Amino acid sequence: MSVVIRLFQVADRQAVRKICADSADMGKPAERIFPDRELLADMMISYYTDFEPQSLWIAEVEGEVVGYLSGCLNSRRFLRVMIWRIAPGILFQALIRGIFLKKQVQRFLIAMLKSFKLGGFKRSIPFDKYPAHLHIDIREGFRGQGIGQGLMEKFFAQAKNAGIPGIYLTTRQDNTACRFFERTGFSIAARYPLVIPEGDNFQVIHSVLYVKEL
């Protein structure tokens, strides 16, 4: 299998959004956690495709996009763009599509509120030390073949060349990808309580903040 790793082009946008929605639930399709794939992709990937495509790396096999690493070199800018440019559009779309009337979304929001009450969002990420962050997803059927590692190496080199001192990422503690992040040099800096809907109940698990110095 010959894998090409290259920067994102506008023509990749739909393929990247599809992989994002197909992998959103720890590598499984989004539908178990959120009912609207387009809105979910807007939340999770539109910053990277539309505002920082120069840090979005694509893995391609025989002309097909099979994975991506969406990087960001300036997480303060990311937060500003998310709050002022992306979130208002998502909220508007959510309202006109009646998203808040769906039981699954109401439970998702209740879980977020419970996480907030437990201090799950009191994250003090030291942006001076770790200004960059990333997300990574490989399509099912192409995992475990070195593609994730290849994407990571491209982004690490890009960030290092840009003089970035460190990178962070967050994931769920029960995600098997934790092993991958440890293999690629990340270590755990903090854990935060995270409440998730589970059947008719809620379950408290943890999210993990991983960091890596360059």
Ligand SMILES: CC(C)(COP(=O)(O)OP(=O)(O)OC[C@H]1O[C@@H](n2cnc3c(N)ncnc32)[C@H](O)[C@@H]1OP(=O)(O)O)[C@@H](O)C(=O)NCCC(=O)NCCS
């Ligand atoms: C996690 C993921 C990005 C890893 O990419 P990949 O191409 O499958 O990983 P690689 O083949 O490059 O593996 C690199 C190393 O990590 C290890 N590894 C990768 N995925 C692993 C997993 N799920 N569990 C345990 N180890 C894993 C590999 O064994 C390999 O170790 P080795 O060098 O000792 O052989 C990919 O499997 C994926 O997209 N998973 C689903 C989505 C996801 O969970 N994304 C992260 C969300 S935060």
